Amino acid sequence: xxxxxxxxxxxxxxxxxxxxxxxxxxxLESGEELGPVTLAYETYGELNDQKTNAxxxxxxxxxxxxxxxxxxxxxxxxxxxxxxxxxxxxxDTEKYYVIxxxxxxxxxxxxxxxxxNPKTGKPYGLGFPVITIGDMVNAxxxxxxxxxxxxxxxVVGGSMGGMQALQWMITYPERIRxxxxxxxxxxxxxxxIAFNEVGRQAIMADPNWRxxxxxxxxxxxxxxxxxxxxxxxxxxxxxTSMTEKxxxxxxxxxxxxxxxxxxEVEGYLRxxxxxFVKRFDANSYIVITKACDYFDILGKxxxxxxxxxxxxxxxxxxxxxxxxxWLYPSYQSLEIARACKLAGxxxxxxxxxxxxxxxxxxxxxxxxxxLIKYFLETVNGHEVSHQNAE
Amino acid sequence: xxxxxxxxxxxxxxxxxxxxxxxxxxxLESGEELGPVTLAYETYGELNDQKTNAxxxxxxxxxxxxxxxxxxxxxxxxxxxxxxxxxxxxxDTEKYYVIxxxxxxxxxxxxxxxxxNPKTGKPYGLGFPVITIGDMVNAxxxxxxxxxxxxxxxVVGGSMGGMQALQWMITYPERIRxxxxxxxxxxxxxxxIAFNEVGRQAIMADPNWRxxxxxxxxxxxxxxxxxxxxxxxxxxxxxTSMTEKxxxxxxxxxxxxxxxxxxEVEGYLRxxxxxFVKRFDANSYIVITKACDYFDILGKxxxxxxxxxxxxxxxxxxxxxxxxxWLYPSYQSLEIARACKLAGxxxxxxxxxxxxxxxxxxxxxxxxxxLIKYFLETVNGHEVSHQNAE
Numbered sequence: 001x002x003x004x005x006x007x008x009x010x011x012x013x014x015x016x017x018x019x020x021x022x023x024x025x026x027x028l029e030s031g032e033e034l035g036p037v038t039l040a041y042e043t044y045g046e047l048n049d050q051k052t053n054a055x056x057x058x059x060x061x062x063x064x065x066x067x068x069x070x071x072x073x074x075x076x077x078x079x080x081x082x083x084x085x086x087x088x089x090x091x092d093t094e095k096y097y098v099i100x101x102x103x104x105x106x107x108x109x110x111x112x113x114x115x116x117n118p119k120t121g122k123p124y125g126l127g128f129p130v131i132t133i134g135d136m137v138n139a140x141x142x143x144x145x146x147x148x149x150x151x152x153x154x155v156v157g158g159s160m161g162g163m164q165a166l167q168w169m170i171t172y173p174e175r176i177r178x179x180x181x182x183x184x185x186x187x188x189x190x191x192x193i194a195f196n197e198v199g200r201q202a203i204m205a206d207p208n209w210r211x212x213x214x215x216x217x218x219x220x221x222x223x224x225x226x227x228x229x230x231x232x233x234x235x236x237x238x239x240t241s242m243t244e245k246x247x248x249x250x251x252x253x254x255x256x257x258x259x260x261x262x263x264e265v266e267g268y269l270r271x272x273x274x275x276f277v278k279r280f281d282a283n284s285y286i287v288i289t290k291a292c293d294y295f296d297i298l299g300k301x302x303x304x305x306x307x308x309x310x311x312x313x314x315x316x317x318x319x320x321x322x323x324x325x326w327l328y329p330s331y332q333s334l335e336i337a338r339a340c341k342l343a344g345x346x347x348x349x350x351x352x353x354x355x356x357x358x359x360x361x362x363x364x365x366x367x368x369x370x371l372i373k374y375f376l377e378t379v380n381g382h383e384v385s386h387q388n389a390e
Numbered sequence: 391x392x393x394x395x396x397x398x399x400x401x402x403x404x405x406x407x408x409x410x411x412x413x414x415x416x417x418l419e420s421g422e423e424l425g426p427v428t429l430a431y432e433t434y435g436e437l438n439d440q441k442t443n444a445x446x447x448x449x450x451x452x453x454x455x456x457x458x459x460x461x462x463x464x465x466x467x468x469x470x471x472x473x474x475x476x477x478x479x480x481x482d483t484e485k486y487y488v489i490x491x492x493x494x495x496x497x498x499x500x501x502x503x504x505x506x507n508p509k510t511g512k513p514y515g516l517g518f519p520v521i522t523i524g525d526m527v528n529a530x531x532x533x534x535x536x537x538x539x540x541x542x543x544x545v546v547g548g549s550m551g552g553m554q555a556l557q558w559m560i561t562y563p564e565r566i567r568x569x570x571x572x573x574x575x576x577x578x579x580x581x582x583i584a585f586n587e588v589g590r591q592a593i594m595a596d597p598n599w600r601x602x603x604x605x606x607x608x609x610x611x612x613x614x615x616x617x618x619x620x621x622x623x624x625x626x627x628x629x630t631s632m633t634e635k636x637x638x639x640x641x642x643x644x645x646x647x648x649x650x651x652x653x654e655v656e657g658y659l660r661x662x663x664x665x666f667v668k669r670f671d672a673n674s675y676i677v678i679t680k681a682c683d684y685f686d687i688l689g690k691x692x693x694x695x696x697x698x699x700x701x702x703x704x705x706x707x708x709x710x711x712x713x714x715x716w717l718y719p720s721y722q723s724l725e726i727a728r729a730c731k732l733a734g735x736x737x738x739x740x741x742x743x744x745x746x747x748x749x750x751x752x753x754x755x756x757x758x759x760x761l762i763k764y765f766l767e768t769v770n771g772h773e774v775s776h777q778n779a780e
Contacts, residue, residue, distance in 0.1 A: 126649055187638060201620060202592055205595075245580075262683075329629070
């Protein structure tokens with residue numbers, strides 16, 4: 001336990017990779033150009049000589065590159081998927097070289113709305129271009145090129161991370177040997193869009209947001225961003241997990257005559273909202289939720305027309321969802337499985353029993369880790385026997 | 391159809407009933423006193439000579455006394471339950487005398503935070519006392535006394551209206567021959583509290599809210615209230631009904647480069663939010679959602695200890711829920727049914743198949759209306775045979 005607690009991700013984390021310096025900007029799906037582009041990323045484990053053991057971990061809406069272990073001198077904040085990544089864990093760093101990169105549009109070291117626009121010398125604000133999941137993945141592919149990795153053993157992530165995994169399957173099937181989209185969807189539904197939109201509206205209703213041009217002003221739109229995060233938190237939990245965690249217990253010193261937070265669940269939401277604004281940028285919240293809402297890899301295609309490239313590339317897929325997840329319900333993962341099967345992709349699906357709701361992809365690391373561990377062994381085995389046969 | 395369209399609720403609607411003039415204030419469950427108290431109410435149909443055909447309709451969070459028909463000179467805004475109340479409908483105004491009263495704490499003609507505090511001569515604002523569902527029902531009972539009705543044929547309502555129906559069963563079982571709590575719960579769960587709390591936080595985050603003291607200022611906290619209403623609307627619909635209504639269709643003239651509302655569902659939510667602020671008071675939203683959150687008629691009681699008074703009074707109960715309602719899921723109505731049965735109450739339960747989500751209690755009036763119609767016939771029949779036997 002002590003050894004585990006001291007497990008550090010190294011002195012040099014996160015790393016920063018900058019590319020697309022003008023005039024060689026990254027062309028976005030909208031046609032707009034963005035450059036230079038910096039990606040913050042972390043790595044855990046060692047890349048083998050053949051460079052065949054690399055795993056790309058893809059984070060969700062509010063995640064970042066810090067997926068595992070502790071930064072040196074900080075033993076309080078493990079990475080967001082530390083239960084999954086490490087020696088002997090689902091993503092075993094004694095076997096695999098694990099990479100996690102922050103997305104573009106973000107605010108945790110990568111180029112986003114709070115970065116300086118080289119054309120103006122000021123922060124982009126909402127002058128930052130519209131970003132898609134495809135743009136995020138294209139930027140990641142530049143990083144993978146830079147790291148000299150031709151083919152990733154797998155791409156894996158939950159929620160928006162799962163969308164990126166699906167996008168890798170669509171755009172770069174030849175660059176992956178497998179993909180593990182978790183608790184995600186082929187496209188955002190109107191309900192998913194609606195929850196994001198209300199969050200954006202809460203931010204935009206905050207007069208401190210100033211149409212996104214708040215970086216030179218104080219305070220930032222913290223109240224609006226906190227409300228957005230509170231909405232998010234409700235959707236990440238389940239009716240059951242909230243009842244288990246809070247019931248109808250009252251806060252200490254609650255005073256019902258003041259119309260204030262009386263119930264523990266209210267105090268918890270306010271705490272999570274207030275904490276979030278310390279570490280996240282409101283414009284990034286807008287840009288990234290919009291990227292999720294635009295996500296629709298089905299579009300006008302029929303189900304069997306989504307993943308033929310994955311089948312040709314002989315990449316495998318593992319799909320995971322969670323029983324109490326009502327934000328990305330299991331039927332959406334079953335749709336992905338169906339699209340895979342109809343294209344001839346070697347895909348399997350598992351629904352994990354959990355009461356945690358959407359948060360389960362972060363919390364049910366034991367069962368989820370075993371599913372991933374055994375799946376990656378078959379991917380490795382398949383590749384080996386395939387090579388032997390040639 | 392024309393006759394139906396011209397069906398007016400009369401020239402004198404709504405009515406206003408004022409009571410609890412100081413020093414005879416209404417004592418609230420908190421111990422605080424409130425007076426004078428005005429209730430806005432409407433009536434449809436005729437009270438019979440025996441005064442045995444009165445039905446009390448109880449409205450939800452944003453409802454009001456205008457439950458049916460049109461106000462004279464306005465053929466655009468039928469009452470909120472017009473599909474249920476009228477000649478030949480579920481609540482047949484040729485048979486029943488239907489009363490609908492606005493709740494205290496509200497803003498549609500009844501005493502609430504926007505009313506003048508007689509002690510200060512200014513609007514109460516958040517100096518308005520904390521109100522419970524019990525207080526709402528106690529005020530309604532004064533109205534029923536005033537109308538000279540000893541025993542209501544039934545009390546019926548959905549959502550918060552269902553809570554009031556349950557409260558009538560608890561507080562005044564001898565004053566009702568039956569109750570029809572629809573799409574409601576014995577107590578608010580932390581998830582239900584959480585959605586309300588985020589709505590309240592959105593209002594309180596609006597600087598125009600001014601701690602509730604905004605009546606002498608302009609503008610009122612419209613942006614915060616609109617966000618609160620948008621959150622509500624998502625919870626009133628279902629994943630399926632949103633997909634059926636909007637899909638991923640884009641708005642006309644949507645411009646994805648502006649981070650604005652692109653999807654129809656976004657435009658719809660903004661429209662509903664903006665419309666709501668024209669007809670509702672932000673402080674009433676806070677006061678009434680708090681009343682719902684405090685609602686817990688189970689408390690520390692065992693299930694069989696909730697409704698013994700209803701069994702003794704031989705009042706019947708009909709419980710209705712809707713399959714796609716995830717805000718007040720069917721399991722909560724089943725809990726009410728169980729508590730009724732364990733106390734020996736003559737109760738029946740029906741889950742209506744619908745994709746409308748929580749809104750179904752307003753929309754599925756045909757099936758819901760038949761359930762209510764046949765139930766009220768058995769209530770009437772039961773009473774008749776009971777009287778004959780005496």
